[in-house]
Amino acid sequence: xxxxxxxxxxxxAGQWPDRVAPAALVAGIVLTxxxxxxxxxxxxxxxxASVGGAELIxxxxxxxxxxxxxxxxxxxxxxxxxxxxxxxxGAWYSLRFLRTREARYDTCARIALEITLxxxxxxxxxxxMWTRFEWGVWWSWEPRLTTYLVLMLVVIAYFVLRGSVDEPxxxxxxxxxxxxxxxxxxxxxxxVTRLIPxxxxxxxxxxxxxxxxxxxxxxVVAAGMLCVAFALYRxxxxxxxxxxxxxxxxxxxxx
Amino acid sequence: MSAAPAAxxxxxxxxxxxxxxxVDDLSLELPRGAFLSVFGPNGAGKTTLLRMIATLTRPxxxxxxxxxxxxxxxxxxxxxxxxxxxxxxxxxxxxxxxENLLLYARLYGVRDPGARVIELLDAVGLKHxxxxxxxxxxxxxxxxxSIARALVNDPAVVLLDEPYSGLDPHAIEVFDDLIASVRQDxxxxxxxHDLEKGLRLAxxxxxxxxxxxxxxxxxxxxxxxxxxxxxxxxxxxxxA
Amino acid sequence: MAEREKQERARRSDAPxxxxxxxxxxxxxxxxxxxxxxxxxxxxxRTKEMLVSMGIYALLVIVVFGVAxxxxxxxxxFLEVSGGLLWALVxxxxxLGLNRSFSHETENGCLEGLLLAPLDRGVVFLAxxxxxxxxxxxxxxxxxxxxxxxxxxxxxxxxSAPLIVVPLLLxxxxxxxIGTLLSTITASTxxxxxxxxxxxxxxxxxxLYACVSATTAxxxxxxxxxxxxATSLALAAGYDVVMLLASWVLYDFVVx
Numbered sequence: 236x237x238x239x240x241x242x243x244x245x246x247x248a249g250q251w252p253d254r255v256a257p258a259a260l261v262a263g264i265v266l267t268x269x270x271x272x273x274x275x276x277x278x279x280x281x282x283x284a285s286v287g288g289a290e291l292i293x294x295x296x297x298x299x300x301x302x303x304x305x306x307x308x309x310x311x312x313x314x315x316x317x318x319x320x321x322x323x324x325g326a327w328y329s330l331r332f333l334r335t336r337e338a339r340y341d342t343c344a345r346i347a348l349e350i351t352l353x354x355x356x357x358x359x360x361x362x363x364m365w366t367r368f369e370w371g372v373w374w375s376w377e378p379r380l381t382t383y384l385v386l387m388l389v390v391i392a393y394f395v396l397r398g399s400v401d402e403p404x405x406x407x408x409x410x411x412x413x414x415x416x417x418x419x420x421x422x423x424x425x426x427v428t429r430l431i432p433x434x435x436x437x438x439x440x441x442x443x444x445x446x447x448x449x450x451x452x453x454x455v456v457a458a459g460m461l462c463v464a465f466a467l468y469r470x471x472x473x474x475x476x477x478x479x480x481x482x483x484x485x486x487x488x489x490x
Numbered sequence: 491m492s493a494a495p496a497a498x499x500x501x502x503x504x505x506x507x508x509x510x511x512x513v514d515d516l517s518l519e520l521p522r523g524a525f526l527s528v529f530g531p532n533g534a535g536k537t538t539l540l541r542m543i544a545t546l547t548r549p550x551x552x553x554x555x556x557x558x559x560x561x562x563x564x565x566x567x568x569x570x571x572x573x574x575x576x577x578x579x580x581x582x583x584x585x586x587x588x589e590n591l592l593l594y595a596r597l598y599g600v601r602d603p604g605a606r607v608i609e610l611l612d613a614v615g616l617k618h619x620x621x622x623x624x625x626x627x628x629x630x631x632x633x634x635x636s637i638a639r640a641l642v643n644d645p646a647v648v649l650l651d652e653p654y655s656g657l658d659p660h661a662i663e664v665f666d667d668l669i670a671s672v673r674q675d676x677x678x679x680x681x682x683h684d685l686e687k688g689l690r691l692a693x694x695x696x697x698x699x700x701x702x703x704x705x706x707x708x709x710x711x712x713x714x715x716x717x718x719x720x721x722x723x724x725x726x727x728x729x730a
Numbered sequence: 731m732a733e734r735e736k737q738e739r740a741r742r743s744d745a746p747x748x749x750x751x752x753x754x755x756x757x758x759x760x761x762x763x764x765x766x767x768x769x770x771x772x773x774x775x776r777t778k779e780m781l782v783s784m785g786i787y788a789l790l791v792i793v794v795f796g797v798a799x800x801x802x803x804x805x806x807x808f809l810e811v812s813g814g815l816l817w818a819l820v821x822x823x824x825x826l827g828l829n830r831s832f833s834h835e836t837e838n839g840c841l842e843g844l845l846l847a848p849l850d851r852g853v854v855f856l857a858x859x860x861x862x863x864x865x866x867x868x869x870x871x872x873x874x875x876x877x878x879x880x881x882x883x884x885x886x887x888x889x890s891a892p893l894i895v896v897p898l899l900l901x902x903x904x905x906x907x908i909g910t911l912l913s914t915i916t917a918s919t920x921x922x923x924x925x926x927x928x929x930x931x932x933x934x935x936x937x938l939y940a941c942v943s944a945t946t947a948x949x950x951x952x953x954x955x956x957x958x959x960a961t962s963l964a965l966a967a968g969y970d971v972v973m974l975l976a977s978w979v980l981y982d983f984v985v986x
Contacts, residue, residue, distance in 0.1 A: 388931070389932045391928075392925075392928040395925065396915070396916075396925060399919040399925055401920075408983050415980065419976055420935075420936065423936045423972065424935055424939075426936075428936070430961055
């Protein structure tokens with residue numbers, strides 16, 4: 236019914252970032268693989284983030300162990316960084332949404348938070364492996380892990396909230412507010428758990444500076460992970476936008 | 491200053507979210523003292539339009555002026571000129587009628603809230619029940635208090651959003667009489683499903699379908715039979 | 731009277747297009763805040779719905795704690811746990827209250843009525859947060875002594891125990907602030923009770939952590955008191971400031 240070119244303002248997809256995405260994916264995979272190989276073959280095992288001497292954690296006596304499990308660190312930290320960067324993007328898009336009220340930013344924010352959740356889950360899994368193998372306990376209320384647990388819960392709540400509001404614009408506004416709150420909450424949470432000395436749990440994580448080799452390795456894996464996250468983001472964005480396009484076209488035809 | 495700005499002026503008003511447009515490029519100008527009835531099928535954007543005029547929703551594009559005030563730029567000043575009566579009474583059930591009205595009167599900065607509230611309760615015929623909780627009122631009585639609530643700031647523009655839903659025939663009659671008695675020189679906009687009632691009260695009509703204005707006319711320029719036919723065909727278009 | 735007329739004329743001349751009726755003056759935000767707050771308090775005093783349900787709920791939580799602790803050995807160790815238990819009590823009770831407090835506004839579309847008035851949305855937020863704080867404070871005034879009565883036999887708290895008032899106050903302010911924002915969001919969602927808990931608990935986690943630390947420090951006294959009390963309070967206060975500001979700014983987007 237609507238004349239060609241005038242009315243159908245369809246959700247666009249497939250601009251330059253989409254063309255970059257496959258390249259980013261390949262680069263990400265290569266970088267991550269290189270990083271892993273570096274972690275296992277090149278970086279000497281150091282006690283950067285483990286217990287100095289012997290300490291009692293939970294019920295297990297933990298001593299300075301230079302196990303292979305330490306290599307988890309080279310995976311754990313980059314995913315943690317990536318998830319936080321994804322959250323920053325999510326909060327940024329939420330802010331843009333609240334200012335402009337454009338549905339596009341709501342979609343962006345939602346997908347950024349999906350990526351956040353994915354990487355937080357990976358962070359939790361690797362962190363869990365770390366505590367288990369390095370410290371011999373299943374869970375430790377260590378500041379970083381606690382922060383990520385809280386963050387994960389807020390992000391899960393974000394998606395539950397999205398599921399329980401029907402009206403699209405209201406859903407977008409509510410979830411944008413929650414995303415911003417999550418973004419503010421995470422650093423506070425880290426500071427609070429970090430700065431308050433806990434009488435029950437020893438501070439296990441010492442500030443052992445990273446050796447240049449470690450730093451390089453972490454940087455390579457982090458760069459790879461960021462590329463992967465970006466490619467995932469674009470792929471998902473494209474998929475959602477195409478679905479929205481189909482919906483919009485259906486509606487046009489229905490007229 | 492141009493002579494007598496229109497009571498309500500909409501220019502290219504659009505409310506969109508994504509590709510879904512609740513109201514699409516709607517323009518109209520309503521003179522002071524007019525009574526506009528808005529018709530259309532469910533989902534045509536009637537209520538969205540009304541909520542935008544009431545400053546409860548911001549339009550995505552376009553301009554709305556209420557009594558010469560830009561509702562988007564200066565919503566608070568526009569709000570001072572607006573009263574809204576909806577099927578939702580917007581009254582706290584555990585406060586008395588008087589307390590409810592006093593609350594709203596003070597929010598609007600009415601100079602002598604006590605006197606104004608008594609005057610309004612008298613006008614809607616509920617002065618004797620002013621110390622009773624709203625919870626104990628019948629639907630019709632609640633709706634009468636709701637009229638008083640909407641008039642507490644002596645608004646120049648009164649908006650009615652499906653005001654008849656849930657009222658029995660007698661209550662509807664009382665409601666109509668009340669509306670007629672508070673009409674004075676106020677401008678009214680009513681959204682209603684009831685074609686007959688809407689036509690009888692109105693001097694302007696707007697028919698909407700899928701967010702667009704299908705027809706906007708003063709009633710006296712309107713052939714009623716033709717209009718009914720148009721209305722039926724529009725409603726027949728069903729939900730967008 | 732003449733004074734008023736003069737004002738009226740002055741107002742009209744500088745704003746010829748003002749649509750405000752002569753019956754009304756420009757409402758002051760402070761007056762609006764007071765009116766909204768009084769409305770909440772009056773409503774609650776009349777029905778006592780929220781206070782009664784929160785009070786009884788607090789008592790029930792204490793009973794559950796009693797069962798949970800019935801096999802614990804009394805001793806000084808208890809003091810390290812009691813701060814946390816007290817806060818569990820506060821969090822669960824406040825969740826109940828927050829859920830209730832906004833249902834009044836959505837019940838008859840009253841919130842819309844408020845939003846129709848020339849009223850800054852920040853004022854609505856502040857009034858609601860204040861009334862939530864007031865109810866929370868009243869319940870705490872009842873529940874904390876009760877808690878003490880039931881559990882003081884376990885261990886005698888340190889001399890610094892009365893200082894728990896400070897973390898309680900800071901915690902309540904934060905809970906009322908962020909809780910008002912979140913309960914406004916969840917009031918219009920499906921399954922709002924669960925939804926509020928889901929959002930509220932993780933968001934309020936840092937505040938809770940800081941307050942538990944400060945409360946425990948005050949109850950246990952000694953080294954812990956010196957070490958942790960001030961830091962925890964500073965962090966709790968920081969959380970309050972940041973979150974109240976954020977809620978206040980974001981509230982506009984939530985209600986419209």
